[in-house]
């Protein structure tokens with residue numbers, strides 16, 4: 350009797366799972382995603398008596414941006430995450446229960462970018478199905494994003510610079526007509542490659558001729574070589590950096606300390622809550638409710654604190670860069686590769702122009718003051734830089 354019962358029960362369960370499997374297969378064939386969990390940017394809703402994935406208005410933006418930015422080829426996974434954060438986009442917490450990741454990490458973003466669900470298809474049981482759910486992105490963006498992911502995987506792109514950069518592109522405008530100067534790569538009949546820069550001449554009758562990259566490079570080396578930064582100027586910058594540090598201590602650092610204090614307090618509360626739960630002083634429901642409230646807040650604070658930490662590092666990095674650059678622009682430039690030159694000049698120059706093949710540079714703050722006064726010293730007009 351017992352044996353029969355067991356056999357029947359087992360058979361029933363087998364049948365049941367077979368039926369379920371058939372049902373799911375049917376669902377998938379008709380284009381309905383058969384799983385109970387949907388990717389970020391979608392939620393499940395009952396439509397015409399069937400449970401269907403529909404677009405989640407609250408979270409669709411972040412997914413669309415991830416695809417759009419990544420498809421441009423201008424971002425690595427890391428810089429993409431950074432960009433999304435800078436735009437203030439985040440996963441709304443109403444969806445954080447269940448499978449949806451709370452934070453954008455490299456693997457989360459990669460999974461999103463590889464999920465065909467977003468262009469209207471889905472993978473189920475190792476097979477790709479055409480879905481009837483609304484896609485979040487078009488095929489063009491999907492293809493481009495896949496191409497970028499493949500290139501990254503093959504290691505064609507370094508994580509920092511994802512596109513071919515011309516050293517001086519975007520740094521100069523035309524001294525005659527004011528249009529931007531663009532870069533082009535050409536191959537000579539001899540097979541030798543060279544890069545030249547020319548005025549875009551949009552809507553102008555500009556007479557400027559293209560300039561070879563080597564020529565520009567030579568002129569910049571000469572200009573930087575003639576810069577001289579007197580000791581007073583160095584103390585002037587150091588003083589400025591100190592002032593800015595004091596200001597930071599009074600403002601940003603205070604905010605960060607407050608967040609850290611609140612976090613410690615919450616962690617103590619979480620501890621106490623757990624103890625209450627162990628002692629049966631509170632109900633499971635109350636515990637869950639409070640736990641979620643506290644832990645969500647702790648996560649928010651963690652985020653805030655890490656943003657401040659990052660900003661801090663950037664701050665110190667910038668400070669030491671200003672000093673280093675002011676002192677050693679020439680020698681730094683001379684040993685820099687193309688990308689470093691680009692970075693260095695972007696940091697140093699503003700609104701510089703090229704006219705008749707000649708480079709005329711303007712410096713950004715605070716370099717303008719430093720170098721301007723340094724030049725004054727040539728004709729004896731130099732005064733003490735420190736106003737006090």
Ligand SMILES: [Zn+2]
Pocket residue numbers: 523524525526527528548549550553555556557
């Ligand atoms: Zn021009």
